[in-house]
Amino acid sequence: MGWEEPLFCRAKAGDEEAMEDLVKKHQGLVVHVASRFFHRGYEAEDLIQIGMIGLVKAIRGFEPERGFCFSTYAVPLIMGEIRRFLRDDGAIKVSRTLREQGFRIYSFQEQYEKRWGTKPTISQIVEHTGLSVEEVTLAQGATASTVPYPEVEQTVKDDEVVWHALLAESIHTLPYEERRLIGMRYYLDMSQSKVAKVLGISQASVSRMEKKILKSLRSRLE
Structure with a gap:
């Protein structure tokens, strides 16, 4: 800084x-x-x-x-x-009423699918939300691309994104060989023996380097 x-x-x-x-x-x-x-x-x-x-x-x-x-x-x-x-x-693009109805439908569908492993029928949505068939159909069509947004508010945690951003920045500052090693191990899911073969070093060296890099990254994020 x-x-x-x-x-x-x-x-x-x-x-x-x-x-x-x-x-x-x-x-x-x-x-x-x-x-x-x-x-x-x-x-x-x-x-x-x-x-x-x-x-x-x-x-x-x-x-x-x-x-x-x-x-x-x-x-x-x-x-x-x-x-x-x-x-x-x-x-x-979409009225507040339609957005609210769409999100009610979306929330019910999510809960139903998690519990039963299948999507609810129109009649089940109507029964649960109290909306008419016409209202359900209209709300689903009008909010198809915008309804999921409230889900982002609930599931994407700021602190989690900050942590991932800090991790990405920390990895970016590593020397080339260290970035390469981390990339092969954790992004390409390669074994230490395969990484060793690519880098032309022993597996023991890869293991030592990996431990050193991870320790360094942890200290930066604390």
Whole structure:
């Protein structure tokens, strides 16, 4: 953080070059957070651009002297901008009544499917929600792409996203060989013996390196 602190001060004072440097440095954080929403039916590029607004707000509001990690401060702001976009965009396309009805239907379907392992029939939805067949049909059709959004509010925990973002940033700062080892072990699910063969070292060396890297990552995240 030390070398970045003057950049934050300059960016807050209106220095466009400092702002650009910080945005470039932390844009990966935006991509990481935005990727959690890529399945919502919107273009990934649009979500990333919205997330960038949150990043700029975070840069302008961040106070390095408080001793907090920038990622911890920025992730909720980035996520907030994306959530607001999804909520407001859906509100423009679909009336509040339809959204509420759609979410009631969606919630019941989720509960029913978890309990019985199959989707409920229209008549079961009607009986549970008190809506008419016409209302159920209309609400399902109108909110098909927007109803799941409240689920994001309930299931995507900010602290979990912060942790993953910090982990991703920490891995990104590792030396090339260490990043490569972690990538093969935990992203490609390769055994230590296979990693050893690729790297041209012994399995014992891979084991020692892996323990050292994991210990380093844990210390950064504590």
